[in-house]
Amino acid sequence: MKRLWVIIFPLFFAACSLIDDDLTACGEDLSIDYQLQLHTELSLQLQTELMLETEEPVRNALEKWLAPIFTDKAKDIDLSFFSAETDELQHYIHEIINDNRTSYTFQLPKENYVHLGIANLEDNAQIQLANGAHAETMELVLNNKSESASFSTGVFTAREHMEIGDTSQNFDVRLYMATCAIAVVVDTTRCDSLVSMSGFMSGSAESFSVRDSVYTYSGKNRLLLEEVPIDEKPRKSPGKTPQIEHPSQYTCLGVSSFPTADDQSWSITVTSTLTGNRRTKTTLTVAEPVQAGTLRLVRVHVRGDGGLEPDNNDQEVGVTVELDWKQGGEHEIEI
Numbered sequence: 586m587k588r589l590w591v592i593i594f595p596l597f598f599a600a601c602s603l604i605d606d607d608l609t610a611c612g613e614d615l616s617i618d619y620q621l622q623l624h625t626e627l628s629l630q631l632q633t634e635l636m637l638e639t640e641e642p643v644r645n646a647l648e649k650w651l652a653p654i655f656t657d658k659a660k661d662i663d664l665s666f667f668s669a670e671t672d673e674l675q676h677y678i679h680e681i682i683n684d685n686r687t688s689y690t691f692q693l694p695k696e697n698y699v700h701l702g703i704a705n706l707e708d709n710a711q712i713q714l715a716n717g718a719h720a721e722t723m724e725l726v727l728n729n730k731s732e733s734a735s736f737s738t739g740v741f742t743a744r745e746h747m748e749i750g751d752t753s754q755n756f757d758v759r760l761y762m763a764t765c766a767i768a769v770v771v772d773t774t775r776c777d778s779l780v781s782m783s784g785f786m787s788g789s790a791e792s793f794s795v796r797d798s799v800y801t802y803s804g805k806n807r808l809l810l811e812e813v814p815i816d817e818k819p820r821k822s823p824g825k826t827p828q829i830e831h832p833s834q835y836t837c838l839g840v841s842s843f844p845t846a847d848d849q850s851w852s853i854t855v856t857s858t859l860t861g862n863r864r865t866k867t868t869l870t871v872a873e874p875v876q877a878g879t880l881r882l883v884r885v886h887v888r889g890d891g892g893l894e895p896d897n898n899d900q901e902v903g904v905t906v907e908l909d910w911k912q913g914g915e916h917e918i919e920i
Contacts, residue, residue: 616753616754616755617755617756617758618755618756618757618758619702619743619758619759619760620757620758620760621657621658621659621685621704621741622759622760622761622762623657623762623878624878625655625878625879625880627648627651627655627880628648630880630882631647631882634884635647635770635882639834640770642815642816642835643815643835643837645816646813646814646815646816646837647768647813647837647839650768650813651766653708653737653738653739654736654764654841655739655762655766655880656705656739657685658683658684658685659684659685659704659705659741659760660681660682660683660704660705660707660708660738661679661680661681661682661704661705661706661707662678662680662682662702662704663677663678663679663702663703663706663714664677664678664679664700664701664702664703665677665701665702665717665720665723666693666698666699666700666747667698667699667701667719667720668696668698668699669696669697669698669699669746672699672719672720672721673718674717674718674719675693675694675696676693677717681707693749694749695749695750695751696749697746697747697748697749698746698748698749699720699744699745699747699796700744700745700746700758701720701723701742701743701744701795701796702742702743702744702745702758702760703740703741703743703795704740704742704760705738705739705740705741706725706740708737708738709736709737709738709740710728710734710737711728711729711733711735711736711737712725712728713725713726720795720796721796723794723795724792724795725740725793725795726792726793727791727792727806730791730803730805730806731805731806731807732806732808732809733806733807733808733809734808734809735808735810735811735839735842736764736808736841737841738841739762739764739766739841740762740763740764741760741761741763742760742761742763742793742795743758743759743760743761744795744796744798745758761877761878763793763843763877764842764843764844764877765841765842765843765844765875765877765878765879765880766839766840766841766842766880766881767786767840767841767853767875767880767881767883768837768838768839768880768881768882768883769784769810769837769838769839769853769855769869769883770835770837770882770883770884771835771836771838771855771885771886771893772835772884772885772886772887772896773834773835773836773886773887774886775886775887775888775889776857776859776887776888776889776890776891777889778859778860778861778863778889778891779857779858779859779887779891780858780859780860781857781858782836782838782856782857782858783810783855783856783858784809784810784838784853784855784856785807785808785810785840785853785854786807786808786810786840786842786852786853787804787806787807787808787851787852787853787854788804788845788846788849788851788852789802789808789842789843789844789845789851789875790802790842790843790844790845791803791806791843792843793843800844800846802846802849804849808840808842810838810839810840810853810855811838811839811840812836812837812838813837813838813839815835815836815837843877844874844876844877845874845875846874847874849874850870850871850872851870851871851874851875852869852871853868853869853871853883854866854867854868854869855867855869855893856910857887857891857893859891863891863909864910864911865891865892865906865907865909865910866906866907866910867892867893867904867905867906868905869883869885869895869902869903869904870902870903870905871883871901871902871903872901872903873901883895883902884896884897890906890908891908892904892906892908893906
């Protein structure tokens with residue numbers, strides 16, 4: 586895939602150590618360049634998978650929805666410097682930058698450091714930075730591990746070992762995307778009685794170890810699908826006159842999350858509400874994992890009974906449909 590590298594904030598430090606009450610020995614200036622790095626061809630993927638003229642409103646809607654997820658800027662940064670010997674936090678920066686470039690100057694003692702960087706947590710109420718006093722324990726975790734909303738932004742992280750001495754050094758720190766996105770594109774033209782759709786995904790990670798770049802999975806958490814608004818005029822019947830307007834052809838549901846596990850399937854559960862308050866629940870089970878920094882599109886259509894079926898006989902997606910489904914005592918999910 587094509588690599589998009591954007592330098593977002595070069596930082597400059599003076600590395601110094603206190604050797605007695607009156608004398609401080611300083612090393613050379615330390616330059617650190619941070620880069621936001623994405624391995625993606627998002628626009629090409631959307632054009633390839635949604636290539637029809639009738640699908641243009643869906644492409645436009647997804648590009649708008651995905652903009653804060655696959656972003657090329659950092660709104661906020663969290664930079665932590667830990668002693669490599671004691672794993673104690675020695676210096677920390679949190680700042681709202683709303684830009685792709687900024688700089689800092691401060692002093693660090695000569696020592697070996699483990700540096701961990703995180704970008705774009707400020708607008709993500711669904712994720713929190715936890716156990717940040719030590720590099721070994723620092724992690725990003727879901728605030729609610731049972732049911733959470735879709736992530737608001739893409740989150741980027743970096744890790745770097747730094748040996749601060751007396752010689753000039755330059756560190757190139759790359760922040761990689763730690764989250765992903767999934768979009769379900771639904772062709773609704775075969776179900777005239779469809780009123781609404783809602784649902785959730787299961788199988789994504791619930792935490793991420795920043796130093797080790799390792800995800801943790803429990804299989805119990807749900808992330809709610811959100812509706813991706815499609816700015817589309819109603820379809821009109823072919824022919825000259827009279828023309829009858831029909832509802833828009835597509836519905837789109839999306840979620841941004843941590844990636845799914847490499848060796849386990851993940852699922853999307855969608856409830857279709859039909860006229861007469863009838864409900865059909867469909868569970869789509871997908872074997873192929875969704876990796877960090879990627880978008881997965883799932884194309885389906887609605888049957889007359891409200892059940893979903895994958896388009897093009899997608900063999901990677903298994904389907905279970907429950908007709909006239911009753912929620913019982915479960916919590917009702919609304920979008």
